[in-house]
Amino acid sequence: MKITLTPEVEAAIRAHATEEYPHECCGALLGREGESKRIIEQVIRLANERIDERERRFYVSPQQVLMAERRAREAGLLLLGFYHSHPDHPAVPSEYDREHALPYYSYPIVSVVQGAPAELRSWRLQEDRSGFIEEQLTVPPTRAG
Ligand SMILES: [Zn+2]
Numbered sequence: 001m002k003i004t005l006t007p008e009v010e011a012a013i014r015a016h017a018t019e020e021y022p023h024e025c026c027g028a029l030l031g032r033e034g035e036s037k038r039i040i041e042q043v044i045r046l047a048n049e050r051i052d053e054r055e056r057r058f059y060v061s062p063q064q065v066l067m068a069e070r071r072a073r074e075a076g077l078l079l080l081g082f083y084h085s086h087p088d089h090p091a092v093p094s095e096y097d098r099e100h101a102l103p104y105y106s107y108p109i110v111s112v113v114q115g116a117p118a119e120l121r122s123w124r125l126q127e128d129r130s131g132f133i134e135e136q137l138t139v140p141p142t143r144a145g
Pocket residue numbers: 084085086093094097109
């Protein structure tokens with residue numbers, strides 16, 4: 001599976017992760033889908049609704065998912081996934097992430113090391129939910145001018 005982030009989307013995810021550090025940030029991904037290929041064109045910042053352990057956990061309520069789906073529809077786009085940050089941890093899904101993820105969606109994770117955004121990798125849950133498969137993530141260079 002391939003996933004492309006526009007440069008603006010990548011910058012928005014890194015900025016959000018930096019602002020929320022040392023807590024986890026999370027947000028929704030809106031974009032278009034073709035044959036085994038996704039292009040993410042917009043992000044929506046979501047509140048991390050976990051009240052405990054916000055350094056290590058995030059929780060997106062069904063209400064926020066519905067809101068994101070409505071915003072996507074209004075923009076003529078699809079809700080394709082959710083990003084979050086891993087403060088001072090690698091950009092690899094945790095066991096908690098696996099238990100709370102759903103097949104179909106893309107889950108980019110950005111590692112934030114001592115306040116600075118670092119590695120960004122994207123994951124998709126296998127249909128049997130046994131584990132994640134890494135997506136091939138690309139960010140095209142910003143257009144000149
Ligand atoms: Zn995580």
